[in-house]
Amino acid sequence: MADGKARLRDRLEAKARELGFCAFGVARADAAPQSGERLRQWLEEGAHGDMLWMAETAERRASPQGLWPEVRSVVALGMSYAPAADPLALAEAPELGRISVYAQGGDYHDVVKKALKALARWLVEEAGCELKVFVDTAPVMEKPLAAAAGLGWQGKHTNLVSRQDGSWLFLGAIYTTLELELEPAEEGHRIHCGSCTACLDACPTNAFPAPFRLDARRCISYLTIEHKGPIPEEFRAAIGNRIYGCDDCLAVCPWNRFADTARRHRAFLPRAELAAPALADLLDLDDASFRQVFAGSPIKRIGRNRMVRNAAIAAANSGRAELLPVLERLTMDEDPVVAEAAQWAVTQLSRV
Structure with a gap:
């Protein structure tokens, strides 16, 4: 049974990379238990501003099971948008507007979701499971889940940092009823920021x-x-x-x-x-x-x-x-x- 889970996970990762994902990992649905409490504290401080939907969806966002009780595993995925040029270069060109690197190309919502749906179809055909796919707009804690799955760690700026892709990853997630083979998620438990600020x-x-x-x-x-x-x-x-x-x-x-x-x-x-x-x-x-x-x-x-x-x-x-x-x-x-x-x-x- 364990060998079968491992083979399925390996084939799933290969398919994910074929579809354009450069980062892949699997975590248990309950792998980031501290996320809900941190979210509640953040909301109580009012640090979300007028993003009212963050408070409205807090219970569902706090954990994967809060959104979908049947979920057993989370497949965390990342697509790189690493820039070739210095993102800060236009600071010295005041007549020009600076647009964040992530928004200078195609809409990541569309690109990542299309690939996620294709990967989800493959997984259903191979394993006959139930699943849900998420990109950004759903009440999902992508960053702590990605860290738990070994994609990287949340840096002091709260964003995910990866050894291979730095700070430049779009994240997506597949919630599934399958109990997929896990991997040692060392990156999810170690923060490699040191004393850097x-x-x-x-x-x-x-x-x-x-x-x-x-x-x-x-x-x-x-x-x-x-x-x-x-x-x-x-x-x-x-x-x-x-x-x-x-x-x-x-x-x-x-x-x-x-x-x-x-x-x-x-x-x-x-x-x-x-x-x-x-x-x-x-x-x-x-x-x-x-x-x-x-x-x-x-x-x-x-x-x-x-x-x-x-x-x-x-x-x-x-x-x-x-x-x-x-x-x-x-x-x-x-x-x-x-x-x-x-x-x-x-x-x-x-x-x-």
């Missing part, structure tokens, strides 16, 4: 109150993507020219020097128009042009208004007075959040 020190907004703790309310990724209202003024200067997400804490991790771009999935190669967009072009977007530019990108989910709000903040930080005419037009925008950001930018640039 590079990720904590790099954060422009001091979003880490302590190692392994993130206050989303101060995080630029949260502020530019999840937060719908006006961005608090205390963070606006620190945002710089970041218009969608922030890579700083990931980019400075020393483990990234081992990340091999040859393992990157081809769907995540950066699109030219997303690698270094001009702020002037972003400020000029209407709904139709926004949908056209960001079709097939995860950025499309934030909508035109949040993108233009972000671009206005970046424009204010650019020192580029030539952006004043388009910003002045935006002060009359139908969206009050966009109009407020544009008015603030006009005020800032008028002082230059």
